[in-house]
Amino acid sequence: MNSFIDFISFKDPNVIYVVLGMVFINSSSVLIGTFAYLRKRSLIGDAVAHSLLPGLCLGYILAGEKDITYLFLGAFVTGWLSTYLVDYIVNKTKVKQDAAIGIVLSGFFFFFVVLLTYIQKNAAGNQGGLDHFLFGQAAAINKQEVMLFAIVCIAILLSIMIFYRWLISVSFNMDFAASMGLPVKAIEFLITSLTVLAIATGIQALGVILTAALVITPAAAARFWTHNLRWMLVLAVSISVISGIGGAYVSYIKSGMPTGPWVVLFLSLITLMSFSFSTRKGILASYLKARKNKAKILHENILKAIYQHHEQLEAEGELDYSLMSSEILKIRLFDTTELLKGLRNLKRKGFIREDNKMFSLTAEGKKESRRIVRLHRLWEQYLLKRTTIDTDHVHAGAEVIEHILSPEIERELEIELGIEGIPKEDY
């Protein structure tokens, strides 16, 4: 607990730099990543990250030392070149986007490996820690770097705020944007440049391989909670910053633990929780919904079968007979355990009552079973009268739709067909 208090009170000045660095780096990458996610181009970030490396080396060779301007310029050029190359390969050859990304990514990366060995063998002195970019060094962020990250982050934020409308239209529908007369090429240039900038900061902290997580994962997690782009941006940035600080904390309390991988681990954990528990599109939510639907369909089918049983005995006016579960099975083939479960549930809901293994409908149940049979037959009539479907095909369609017809549609069908009560014919 003490270490936690030390951490949040920034007792160690290094902690401030690391945390601030994480905030700026993660925000930059996420802002870009969200747009990349919407454009279904998440892995471009991976290619850019790998291609920055030879640029750094070239900058180093040109400057002869680790001059940050040269490094940045070199990285900017190769990073930019990589997205151009991916687009060129996809547009001009039959090679698909995934392979194009793979080619550019590994091509640039191994060009970097060649350059790195060249520098190691030919340049005087140290190679300026160029290989730190491979795995990142989040724990070693210093004051100057934090300033640089802050400038990049603010630049990205401002560009997004200024060009927000343009970015949205290009992200969601490129053709639409072009037809509106927007300067699509210029916007793409802007997006590419911002991407290169954001990833250039990202690889300093997380390294080449894990930077992709900063770009992709928060956007994917945020997508589960909202459809609104503004909220998605805010949420993704929060998720990423929290994970960043979490990673910094772990490496602070346990020396030797790398920051980057822990950041990625936290990010993935939040994503896992998002897709499990999101009320909107989460796996749990959709599973529960599917289960509820299945139960509803089962219940309605049982009630319908009971009605049909009465109809066979010409007693559909009263629906007063009691019947055994085996008699329901004669009308309609249910899975036996499913049927018993359904009957139990219906009893609990007050639609049927049980008396010595004999089931009969309550007043509520009679109403409900009439409703569902009526919907079924109204739809059959509708298909017969308004479409060209044959009599032996209308049942299947009605069997599906009866469970989801709303009272409004029921009323419309009534007016359309001029039918009241329950039609006699069953197909």
Next chain:
Amino acid sequence: MNDFWIILTASLVAINSALLGSFLVLRKMSMIGDAISHAVLPGIVVAYYFSEDKASIFLLLGATLTGVLTSLIIDFLSKKAKIQGDASIGITYTLLFAVGMIMISGWMQGNVDIDLDCVLYGDIALVNMDKVIVDGNLYVGPRAFYIEFLGFAIIGFCLWIGFKGFKLLSFNEDYARSLGIATGRWHYFLMGLVSLTTVVSFEVVGAVLVVGFLIIPAATAQLMTDKLKPMLLYACGFGILAVIIGYFTAVYFDVSITGSMVSVSTLIFLAITVLKRRKRQTKALLKSSTDLRG
């Protein structure tokens, strides 16, 4: 003799990767190959932790299973959680790679024998350090060569018996399914082979190099032909060509051998792209000029 063994071993890596890579490229799954090659890291670490030997059968099994697990997670994310395809690839491999890195720094603090650089980039120049010596003095080649050869035998055999299945899977998955072929099983079989290639190669050339050899020669071959068998041959050919040119370039400039091989491979791809375009343009030009005359 050193040169010979290095080129031979690297050529086997290139052939193994090119054969499987062609199927990945045709199925538009190149990046899954990339993901697997990164994601086997935790598998390698775990297997190495328990067996303390880089060449054990545990290592092979552990890492191959991790590769299959990777493709299972990717499928789960994209099909069940409905995350975009490429995003689910990115999420999966960064997570597994991060887990691997944490394992290395957590467990292996005192044990620097397995380090990230080695796993990722390998060092083919050191291939000859680990020799297979029969009868005390008869040198029959580096161990890595035999590991690669074993890999080649397994992959060759699997492709030979399953050629039809893989072919159908690559060109028309829906049709294959309608014929009653269990496409899912073939898919994971292919993924298992891809991770096997990565694992047998990681020590020789590093896991990441495999990606270059998986995708680039196969994509180059795709530019040359529309038929599967010639494509496989072309892919192997381009792979071996890159290995040979890359090796001598690297020796001449005294730079990383593996790096040089993939760089050369990329240059071959770009050269073929440009040549093919030029050829098409000339053809179009010729056609239009004869049209004019006619």
